[in-house]
C-alpha cells in the first residue's frame with residue numbers, strides 16, 4: 001500500500017502525566033509541508049503538552065507521531081528535533097547562551113556543526129531575524145521580542161523545517177508581537193512550516209487551518225472561513241471571540257447588516 | 273539592574289587580554305605556588321615588585337586591583353594581628369605595661385561611638401579604623417592608673433612576630449593580586465572554557481568537564497535575570513507594605529522569606545523550561561559538541577609559559593639552596 005504521508009502525522013495520540021487523568025485524548029492531526037496551522041485552546045487544554053510530545057520531550061501513552069516519514073521513538077527523537085523546533089512562551093527561560101551569538105550557536109554546537117560553518121550561519125540567521133548588530137549583546141540587554149527572534153534564529157540555524165510556537169508572543173507588548181508575527185509570516189512565505197499555538201483568536205486567523213483543542217481532544221479542525229460560520233464552536237471550547245467579531249455576529253443575528261459594514265467588521269476581526 | 277557586571281571582568285587591551293585563558297590559569301596557579309615556596313621577606317618583597325611591574329606592563333590599573341583587595345582587608349588585618357600578637361620568638365622589640373580599668377573602658381566606649389558616627393563618611397573607613405585601634409592602644413597604655421583597675425598586663429611584640437606578619441601579609445597580597453589580574457582580564461565565559469579545557473583529562477575519571485563548563489556558563493547567564501527578578505519581587509512586596517531596610521529582626525526574616533519563596537518557585541519553573549528548551553535543541557548531556565568559542569595558543573602564550581617556568585624553577589632553587 002502506497003500512502004502519501006503528510007510532513008507531520010499524529011495518530012490516535014494520548015498522553016498522561018500521572019496515569020490517572022489523560023491530558024491528551026486520541027488526537028489525530030496532520031500538517032502538510034509549508035502549511036501554517038494554528039492550535040487554539042483554553043488554558044490547560046493540553047496545547048503545550050502536545051507541542052512537547054511532538055518533539056519527544058514527553059513520551060505518549062498511546063498512538064504515534066511521524067515526522068517527514070520518521071516514526072518518533074527514543075532512538076529517533078534526536079533526528080526529529082533537527083526537523084521540528086519549538087519557541088517557548090517565556091523568552092527568558094529558553095535563552096541558553098551568555099551572548100546572542102552563543103545562543104544562536106547552541107543548537108548547532110549540539111549537532112557538532114564545524115565552527116567555520118557555525119560562524120557563517122550565525123551571521124546569516126541573525127541578519128534574517130534583524131538582530132545582526134546584537135551578536136555580542138547579553139540577554140539582559142534585549143527585549144522579550146528580541147529574545148524570541150534569537151530563539152527563532154537558533155532553531156533555523158539547525159536547518160529546521162517546522163517551528164512550533166507555543167504562545168511565543170503572549171509575553172510580549174503589542175508592537176513586538178506584531179513585529180514577531182511579521183517575521184514569522186516572512187519565514188512562512190519562504191517555506192517554513194508553522195504550528196502556532198495560541199489562545200488569541202486574532203493571531204490564529206493568520207493560519208491556513210485552525211485546530212481547536214478542548215480538554216485534551218480535537219474539538220474542531222477546519223479553515224477559518226468555515227469555523228467562523230459557526231461561532232458557537234468557539235464558545236463551547238471556552239474561547240473568547242474578538243470584539244469586532246462579536247459585533248459582527250450580533251448585527252448579523254439582528255438582520256441589520258449592510259454589506260460594507262459586514263466586510264469592514266470581518267476584516268477587523270480576522271486581521272485579513 | 274540592567275547592566276550588571278558579572279564577575280570582575282573589565283574590558284581592556286593590555287598584554288594579559290591577549291593571552292589564552294588556559295595560559296593565564298596555569299600561570300597564576302604556578303606563580304601562586306612559587307610565592308608559597310619563598311622564605312624570606314626580601315624574596316617576597318621582590319616578588320611583590322615583580323607583580324606590580326607586570327601589572328604596569330600589562331596596563332592594568334593598580335587602583336582596580338586595589339579595589340578588588342578591599343573586601344579582603346579584614347582578612348589581611350586579621351592575619352597581621354594574629355601573627356604579631358601570638359608569635360613570641362626572637363628579640364623583644366616592645367614591652368608596654370597596660371591597664372584595663374573603668375576609665376579606660378569608658379574611653380574605649382566613647383571612641384567606638386565616635387568611630388561609628390564618623391563611619392558614615394564611607395571614604396575614610398580604613399583610616400578611621402586604624403585611628404580607633406591607635407586610640408584604644410593609647411588608652412590602655414598611657415591613661416594613668418586611676419579608678420578601679422580590672423587587669424594589668426604587658427603588651428609585647430617580638431621581632432619574629434613583626435617579620436612573620438609582614439611576610440605573610442605580603443605573600444597574601446601577591447596571591448590575591450594575581451587572582452585579581454586573572455579575573456579582571458578574562459571574561460567569565462573564557463575562564464570557564466579554559467577550565468573546561470584544562471579539566472578535560474579528568475574525563476577518564478568520569479568527570480565531564482564539558483557539562484561542568486556549560487553549567488557554570490548558564491549560571492553566569494542567569495545571575496542578572498535572577499537579580500532583576502528579586503528586584504521586581506521586592507518592589508511588589510514593598511507595594512504591599514513590606515520594608516526591606518527597617519524593622520526588627522523577626523520582621524526582616526519574614527521579609528526575606530517573602531522574597532525567597534517566590535524566587536524558589538520561579539527558579540524551579542525556570543529550570544524545567546530551560547531543560548525543555550535545551551533538550552528540544554538537541555542537547556544531550558555528555559555527548560561531544562563543537563564549540564563556537566575557540567581557544568588558541570599563540571606567541572604571547574609561549575613567552576608567558578617560559579617566564580612562568582623560569583620563575584617557578586627559580587623559586588624551587590631558592591628553596592632548596594641552603
Ligand SMILES: Nc1ncnc2c1ncn2[C@@H]1O[C@H](COP(=O)(O)OP(=O)(O)O)[C@@H](O)[C@H]1O
Nearest residue numbers: 017018023041042043044045046047048049050
Ligand atoms: N509537568 C506537569 N505535571 C503534571 N501535570 C501537568 C504538567 N504540565 C501540565 N500539566 C497539566 O496538563 C494539562 C494541560 O497543560 P498544558 O499542556 O500546559 O495546557 P496549555 O498549554 O493548553 O495551557 C493541565 O491540566 C495541566 O495542569
Ligand SMILES: [Mg+2]
Nearest residue numbers: 047048049167
Ligand atoms: Mg501552555
